[in-house]
Amino acid sequence: MFDLNTLTPAHQEVVKATRQWLDEMVVGLNLCPFSSSVIARDQVVYAVCDDADDAAFQAFFLDELQRLLSASENDIATSLLMFPKGLEAFEDYLDVLDWFQQLLEQAELTEQVQLASFHPQYQFDGVEADDLSHFTNRAPYPTVHLLRQDQMTKVLAHVADPDQIYLDNIETLKRLGRKKVETLCPWGA
Numbered sequence: 001m002f003d004l005n006t007l008t009p010a011h012q013e014v015v016k017a018t019r020q021w022l023d024e025m026v027v028g029l030n031l032c033p034f035s036s037s038v039i040a041r042d043q044v045v046y047a048v049c050d051d052a053d054d055a056a057f058q059a060f061f062l063d064e065l066q067r068l069l070s071a072s073e074n075d076i077a078t079s080l081l082m083f084p085k086g087l088e089a090f091e092d093y094l095d096v097l098d099w100f101q102q103l104l105e106q107a108e109l110t111e112q113v114q115l116a117s118f119h120p121q122y123q124f125d126g127v128e129a130d131d132l133s134h135f136t137n138r139a140p141y142p143t144v145h146l147l148r149q150d151q152m153t154k155v156l157a158h159v160a161d162p163d164q165i166y167l168d169n170i171e172t173l174k175r176l177g178r179k180k181v182e183t184l185c186p187w188g189a
Helices: 009-027 035-040 054-070 090-106 132-137 149-156 163-176 178-184
Strands: 044-048 078-082 113-118 143-148
Touching: 009 035, 009 044, 009 078, 044 054, 054 078, 054 090, 054 113, 054 143, 090 113, 113 149, 132 163, 132 178, 143 149, 163 178
Parallel strands: 044 078
Antiparallel strands: 078 143, 113 143
């Protein structure tokens, strides 16, 4: 059971902001139809990296990866790794994300874990800077989501067209309009 009170005050603020984003955007707008059940069952690890250098990022990532893989999926279904320091620039974040992906590949873990990425200034390549689609991947802090590949395979087996989820998310944000979306995601405006 996740207990916010076991965290430092600084970590509590990071996790509170992230959980609010999850409640209001991800679950509230059904941007990820699979997230509500693991959140409701308290199967999400919220891990905050204190340091802001490459060695610390790598150690943190590897520790959290090990924690996920060592646990039963009934205890830890997924992990959110938040980086409140050092990755404020989106390009720096993408470099670290790419590095994490390389670590997964080198360890031959890509069939077990996949990464999803979120950042306050997330920007899809080749998409206009003011497009609302970017908000599908904007979170209060630079965040790397560790997903169990077998769980994703199971849930996606029940989805006729997985690519439609992303397209539906964009339509949801367009229906809400820029003002409402920016109210829900003030860090990404």
